[in-house]
Amino acid sequence: MSYSGEYQKKLVTPEEAVRVVKSGDWVDYGAFAGQVVALDKALAARKEELFDVKIRAVTALRAPEVVKADPEAKHFIYNNWHFSGIDRKLHDKGLCYHIPLLYHELPGYYRRFADVDVAMLPVTPIDEHGFFNFGPQVSHAKATCEKSKVIILEVNPNIPRCLGGKEESIHISQVDYIVESNWTLPQIPSGAPTEIESKIASYIMPELEDGSCIQLGIGGMPNAVGQMIAQSDLNNLGLHSEMFTESMVDMVESGRVTGANKTTDRYKIAYTFAFGTQKTYNFLNNNPMCAIYPVDYVNDPFIIAQNEKVISINNCIEVDLTGQVCSESSGTRQISGTGGQFDFAFGSYRSKGGKSFIAMESTFKKGDELRSRIKPSLTPGAIVTTHRAIVHYLVTEYGIVNLKGKSTWERAEALISIAHPNVREDLIKEAENLGIWRRSNK
Known part of the structure; x- marks a missing residue:
């Protein structure tokens, strides 16, 4: 017709x-x-x-x-x-x-x-x-x-x-x-990860195993993980991710991704949107390995959890000593949005063998001053993107800690251990003032 x-x-x-x-x-x-x-x-x-x-x-x-x-x-x-x-x-x-x-x-x-x-x-x-x-x-x-x-x-x-x-x-x-109309799609190159981003990614990589089902968020650090996966010897990985990224093209073309162990969309890559350069768009065009869905399917925590060994990797802006994560604002200034961080942090932990990682560089510069992203309390006006009870692993260039099941004093100790060494003593004093530090803490 x-x-x-x-x-x-x-x-x-x-x-x-x-x-x-x-x-x-x-x-x-x-x-x-x-x-x-x-x-x-x-x-x-x-x-x-x-x-x-x-x-x-x-x-x-x-x-x-x-x-x-x-x-x-x-x-x-x-x-x-x-x-x-x-x-x-x-x-x-x-x-x-x-x-x-x-x-x-x-x-x-x-x-x-x-x-x-x-x-x-x-x-x-x-x-x-x-x-x-x-x-x-x-x-x-x-x-x-x-x-x-x-x-x-x-x-x-x-x-x-x-x-x-x-x-x-x-x-x-x-x-x-x-x-x-006729216009070129915006080109979003992934860029090479920084030394710190690569260091953070190196703490996450040992947590991956054959058959893991991967979600990567926006930013240099998740992209660094994607590049490391492409160069690894991991096998039969799956992809179920709200965003399809350029590093995922490399993951597939290196032979790391088959989708053979997935429960949902077996042998396929499930996603709801994509960013990248023309390389990414060419890969997705008419590719039967890829299945694009509305976000109420891809990001539904109960769909995510049906796969085993789901690995969720996302960034954040700051975290307080109890584990509250802000990933979308700097104080009252809106930076991005909640996006799918909550969806995948919640869904991946419900997955059998699943793990959720929220990563950040331990510090940032404001003028000439070095400031910690791990803080006693969130900056006034900061949005709590991921509830502290949802947070699983937190990662900086100084290490990786699991917050699940930990009391407030255990959380404070764990988070201070991955803060920049120059701010740890000050954070200990603040934790004492907040009543979340014990004498037996390290």
């Missing part, structure tokens, strides 16, 4: 498509590497005609034109579920608002609570069956479309076709308007 007639009827210019947006509307822009470009530019050009248009996105890799066109936010209110560096800077200027979430719940937020007047999503060209593929960012795309009053697709031939899974595509019969 040919869909060319229906396609041509729905094909409009970006300027024509955005005429459906009205003042007061909620507009969704897509997520990660898949956020509209031509439609964003066209909507920005309507600035003077519109007021109180509320926009949602996830981790912008380009500064939205609607924000650049409206530096006083009189016309467009930009909101984001998980900040990128771009979003963080906009937030600092009062031009971006954070939306808290548990990532595995996000499709449900749309289906149960969120208003969506217009959904604008980038997709691959139409296939012979009349379907457009969402590319490497399924996440909550289908739930957004289900809730939206109007659906506009921005067709881009550069988007890789990512096989499902489920909810990875939408049929032309469900679409209101189509625009055509």
Whole structure:
């Protein structure tokens, strides 16, 4: 069956498509590497005609034109579920608002609570069956479309076709308007890990074993683990990870990953979005080894836990002496978001033989001053991303400790043992003041 007639009827210019947006509307822009470009530019050009248009996105890799066109936010209110560096800077200027979430719940937020007047999503060209593929960012795309009053697709031939899974595509019969565009996906090189990141990764590597099922978060340290895995002699690893990373391509091509020991999606890589360079997107394109799913499947702790030996590896910003982890803010300043850290920390520990690792460099510099990321108490205003009872292993360049089952004084002792040596005595004094240090502590 040919869909060319229906396609041509729905094909409009970006300027024509955005005429459906009205003042007061909620507009969704897509997520990660898949956020509209031509439609964003066209909507920005309507600035003077519109007021109180509320926009949602996830981790912008380009500064939205609607924000650049409206530096006083009189016309467009930009909101984001998980900040990128771009979003963080906009937030600092009062031009971006954070939306808290548990990532595995996000499709449900749309289906149960969120208003969506217009959904604008980038997709691959139409296939012979009349379907457009969402590319490497399924996440909550289908739930957004289900809730939206109007659906506009921005067709881009550069988007890789990512096989499902489920909810990875939408049929032309469900679409209101189509625009055509041609832009290159943002390239996110992984970069070489630092010496400290490699040291941290070296503490995690011995905890992995043949048949482990891996999740890697965003950042240099998880990427360092991925590179070490690719160079290891581990066998029959699985991948079940919200994010597919460039180092995972190396893991697969080195022969480390087969998925043979997985319970869910056996022999396949399950993920919900991807970041990387063209190397990553080329690997994912039409690759039957990869299965992209909505996030309420990939990040569901009870799905994660069905696999054995799940290894979850993520970063954090700071931790207090009782084990509360902040991974998304610096005091009151929003840095990123909860993302899937809680989902995988909880799900991996429920897995038979599973382990969760939260890692950080022990210190950071503020000006010329060296400051500890292990603190007596979290910075005022800091967000607790991962509850202290959920935290399993914490890792710095000075070691690795298990917090499960430990009392507050045992936690303080363990965390101080992996703090920078220059701050340990001060942390001991603070632990004494907090009543979580015993004379018998080391």
